[in-house]
Amino acid sequence: MADPATYRPKTGEIPTSPGVYKFRDPHGRVIYVGKAKNLRSRLTSYFQDLANLHVRTQTMVTTAASVEWTTVATEVEALQLEYTWIKQFDPRFNVKYRDDKSYPSLAVTVGEEYPRAQVMRGPKRPGVRYFGPYSHAWAIRETLDSLLRVFPIRTCSSGVFKRAAQTGRPCLLGYIGKCSAPCVGRVGAEEHREIVEDFVTFMAGRTDRYIKGLEDEMKEAAKDLEFEKAARLRDDLQALRQTLEKNAVVLGDGTDADVIALAEDPLEAAVQVFHVRGGRIRGQRGWVVDRVEDVDTAGLVEHFMQQLYGSEQGEQGIDTETVPREILVPELPGSVEAITEWLCERRGAKVEVRVPRRGDKAALMETVAQNAKQALVLHKTRRASDLTTRSVALQELADAIGMDQAPLRIECYDISHLQGTNVVASMVVFEDGLPRKSEYRRFTIKGEAETGATNDDVRNMHEVITRRFKAFLKEQEEEKLIDETTGDRKKFAYPPQLVVVDGGQPQVAAAARALADLEISDVTLVGLAKRLEEVWLPDEDDPVLLPRSSEGLYLLQRVRDEAHRFGIAFHRQKRSKSMIASALDDVPGLGEVRRKALLAHFGTLRKLRAANVAEIAEVPGIGPATARQIHSALAELPVSRAVNAATGEILEGGESRIGPDEE
Secondary structure, eight states, X not given: OOOGGGTOOXXXXXXXXXXXXXXXXXTSOEEEEEEESSHHHHHHHTTSOGGGSOHHHHHHHHHOOEEEEEEOSXXXXXXXXXXXXXXXXOOTTSOOOEESSOOOEEEXXXXXXXXXXXXXXXXXXXXXXXXXXXXXXXXXXXXXXHHHTTSOOBOSOHHHHHHHHHHTOOOHHHHTTSSOOGGXXXXXXXHHHHHHHHXXXXXXXXXXXXXXXXXXXXXXXXXXXXXXXHHHHHHHHHHHHHHHHTSOBSSTTOOOEEEEEEEEOSSEEEEEEEEEETTEEEEEEEEEEEOXXXXXXXXXXXXXXXXXXXXXXXXXSSOTTSOOSEEEOXXXXXXXXXXXXXXXXXXXXXXXXXXXXXXXXXXXXXXXXXXXXXXXXXXXXXXXXXXXXXXXXXXXXHHHHTOSSOOXXXXXXXXXXXXXXXXXXXEEXXXXXXEOGGXXXXXXXXXXXXXXXXXXXXHHHHHHHHHHHHHHHHHHHHTOOBOTTTOSBOTTOSOOSEEXXXXXXXXXXXXXXXXXXXXXXXXXXXXXXXXXXXXXXXXXXXXXXXXXXXXXXXXXXXXXXXXXXXXXXXXXXXXXXXXXXXXXXXXXXXXXXXXHHHHHHHOBHHHHHHOOHHHHHTSTTOOHHHHHHHHHHHHTSOOOEEEOTTTOOEEETOOOBOSSOOO
């Protein structure tokens, strides 16, 4: 625990202009980012008597070892820079909202030649229009199923689309009229795109002209005695009206607004947002946050708006990151003028941020607030056991191996190879008992090429630990913990409190020698052997045996298994690439560029081997003659076998993925 007086800047050195400041820990990691209208006034408030500070602020300033600042011209610039740095450095003492679930959206891939409607989760992609988010995926499929009879757009995957085009037969949806079947040429690309544009326009809220148009067309058909057509149009109208009924009008003036409400307690807060477009609720979403900094309701609202609207704008449509004309909040943020100006810049038009006091908007705010309260109760119920279990696991582990305090950061290392070939190592990171996948690292073992060593796991473990901590020491020595090119923290800038190696006494001894050679003594080291799940410590003749029901042992197993999974994925990728590369080495005229094109197109060796000459020739740059040579070369490869561990069944042509790792 550091004394803030040791790094307190002189008051006269701190400017009085607006700016953004960063607190760093002894390892150079950014732990808090803040902004201020007056930097001198704000920063000096952190260095008063600790007894006068909030307990969270006390923890932050005693964890930090330095503070630095950057001045800007206006408060809006400070707001933008603060958001950028929070997103870049992910400081542990800043409020960070996280989704309480992964919400699905209805997505239309308008960037493709034949756009497709589908359910999507995760980050937004370019060339895609998003509608929602919805609470459940089934709600999207139900809505889509109702609308396909009116807007028969493509919903099938690329594989199904290609197979239908090759066979000349559409899928079931094409036969029952819920797809216009562009795969078999029933409509052209332009005609299909017109249907897609109508669908997108309808989903965006401009529904009146379609309803009126169908009504007129139905009446005209009935007048002309075309009763079958009139009945079909009647059913189409019913489908559209059913879809609209699910999104009831809540604001009669056709308002475009986001309604934000919070539910708080001293430790956590929950946020709910209703996205209202054209007076109808088009989406609902929720977030939860740990109150790791001393911030009131106005501050929570400000942080939330930064994170909701600060990301890059996606395709224009009814999506969560589009800034609406009006934002209704429970309490105005302290810097409401700066926030409003920033939002106007993001939207490119006027934005109003206000607290609703009466009428329909105030009633809707109450509804959103009730949802937030329910979400907080549900989150606390779900998390209570999880948070308690992780705390118990970390403390049990610390007690068992003799650590003074529970390890905040755990790193685990595993070696993967097949009979000494394609030797790789993995490093996974758990912080506060949870995986931090952005910190995972992979190593290609150099010993195989340099010393001829193949399956010497002990020597390989020594190499990996040495390389990881040499990189750490080098970055500490250079005092350059931030990459000047990208602005990100360097790969190995932050040390672990606990290192776990997959293996027993020999692997632990090798890792201990590597740490001793580098004169690193403040990192605890253990090994977890698979046979009896013994925990081995350096220089100990007997292992530590944790009870089978121990949460600490379960955490170690999770960490070890995650390292094994991550290492195996990398090993399979390298092995498959080497196999397919060697198989294609002797094909005349097949260079590196076309090999990569084959890998990208087929993804696995099994799929490439199963492809016929015509399918191989579809790859850009591959002609019929080259395709025949590739097909012949792959046909001569021996069939690989895999065993189903659950059933013992021998599987012919076991598939190995050769695309990017699935993390």
